[in-house]
Amino acid sequence: MSPFYLARSASKLVRRITSEVSVELKILSEKWRLLLAGLVFQYIHGLAARGVHYLHQPGPTLQDLGFMILPELGKERGYISETLFTFIFLSFVLWTFHPFMLHTKRFYTVLIWRRVLAFLCASQFLRIITFYSTQLPGPNYHCREGSPLARLPPPQNAAEVLLINFPRGVIYGCGDLIFSSHMIFTLVFVITYQKYGSIRFVKMIAWCIAIAQSLLIISSRKHYSVDVVVAWYTVNLVVFFVDKKLTELPDRSAGSAPILPVSTKDKDTKLKEENTRSLNSNSGDSADRV
Numbered sequence: 001m002s003p004f005y006l007a008r009s010a011s012k013l014v015r016r017i018t019s020e021v022s023v024e025l026k027i028l029s030e031k032w033r034l035l036l037a038g039l040v041f042q043y044i045h046g047l048a049a050r051g052v053h054y055l056h057q058p059g060p061t062l063q064d065l066g067f068m069i070l071p072e073l074g075k076e077r078g079y080i081s082e083t084l085f086t087f088i089f090l091s092f093v094l095w096t097f098h099p100f101m102l103h104t105k106r107f108y109t110v111l112i113w114r115r116v117l118a119f120l121c122a123s124q125f126l127r128i129i130t131f132y133s134t135q136l137p138g139p140n141y142h143c144r145e146g147s148p149l150a151r152l153p154p155p156q157n158a159a160e161v162l163l164i165n166f167p168r169g170v171i172y173g174c175g176d177l178i179f180s181s182h183m184i185f186t187l188v189f190v191i192t193y194q195k196y197g198s199i200r201f202v203k204m205i206a207w208c209i210a211i212a213q214s215l216l217i218i219s220s221r222k223h224y225s226v227d228v229v230v231a232w233y234t235v236n237l238v239v240f241f242v243d244k245k246l247t248e249l250p251d252r253s254a255g256s257a258p259i260l261p262v263s264t265k266d267k268d269t270k271l272k273e274e275n276t277r278s279l280n281s282n283s284g285d286s287a288d289r290v
Contacts, residue, residue, distance in 0.1 A: 020100045027110045035110065038117025043164075045124040049176040050164040052131055056175035058150040059137035066218040066225030067139070073220045075141050081216040082171075085182050088209060092189040095197070107196055107249050115246060119188045122238045130178045130230075139221045143174035150174060180223045183231035186213050191239050196249065 028035070061067070073080060096112050142149040149172050155161045190206045197203055214228045 017100050024100075024108065024110050027108055031110055031114055034114050035117060038114070038121050041117075041121045041124065045128065045181075046164045047162065048128045048132070049173050049181075050161065052135060052175040053173050054152050054154070055135050056138060056143065056151065057135065058143060058145040058147070058174075061139045061144070061221075062136065062224060064139070064218075064224050064226075066228075067221070070215060070219045073216070078141070078220040078222075081182075081213070081220040081222060084209070084213055084216060085186065088186055088189060088213065092193065095193065106198060111249050112192070112196065115243075115249065116188060116192055118242055118246060119192075119235075119239050120184060122242050123184045123188065123235050124181070126234060126238070127176075127179055127181065127184065131176045134178070135175045136177050136224065138174040138177065139224055140174070141221065142172050177223060177227050179230040179234060180217060180227040182217055182222070183210075183214060183228055184235055186210050187231065187235040188239065191236070 096109050096116075099107065099109060138144070138150070141147065144150060187210060190210045193206055194203050197206075214232070217223050217228055218225055
């Protein structure tokens with residue numbers, strides 16, 4: 001491959017990225033409020049999970065069908081579940097930003113993330129209600145009786161609560177069980193790709209990965225089976241109803257109307273063009289009648 005061809009390809013890529021950034025920033029300037037609210041709620045969700053840890057009381061692990069069927073991964077292999085979740089998360093994030101680099105532009109990145117955050121926030125709001133309603137003894141290793149992390153000492157000041165000790169405070173949290181936050185993210189991502197993705201094989205693989213993630217969460221004893229089961233039907237119902245309330249995303253590949261507001265001059269030009277087409281069409285019809 002010649003240096004000239006590489007330089008030309010790099011120049012095209014830079015122009016494409018620059019153009020896409022310009023468009024996305026314009027959309028962001030119009031649609032930033034819901035995005036910001038969604039990001040703030042991620043912190044509120046983490047704060048709520050941190051707060052319920054203070055209420056957690058370790059006790060005997062509850063009887064669980066999934067624990068009976070699936071072999072326990074153990075402390076040494078518990079990372080497998082987190083590794084798969086990290087792969088799911090990073091893969092989805094990269095996919096949502098692919099319009100910046102590839103010609104296939106089926107959606108706007110800002111709009112897809114507004115939608116995703118709406119799904120996440122609605123599901124997480126329901127999750128906060130459920131795990132504060134009843135605190136179950138955590139099945140994870142660090143949540144069992146005898147572990148120094150199973151109980152949190154009373155906070156000494158507000159900053160200790162507000163600074164949720166990310167990511168350690170999230171990974172080693174206890175009490176925020178019903179329902180699984182990992183499955184909320186996984187299912188929202190998979191459902192979103194199912195609707196807006198374009199590769200059928202990847203969609204099939206994504207659902208298989210979601211099932212594998214469910215089994216690994218139970219095998220690693222991060223959650224009870226009920227946490228995963230409730231997540232499967234709750235998230236799907238939330239997405240179904242919230243999706244009905246949101247404006248459908250414009251399909252960029254179909255040549256639909258632009259999402260950005262057009263100027264008055266553009267509107268006038270477009271109106272003149274439509275009038276011209278209408279007059280030409282009418283004159284053509286009259287000629288046919290003659």
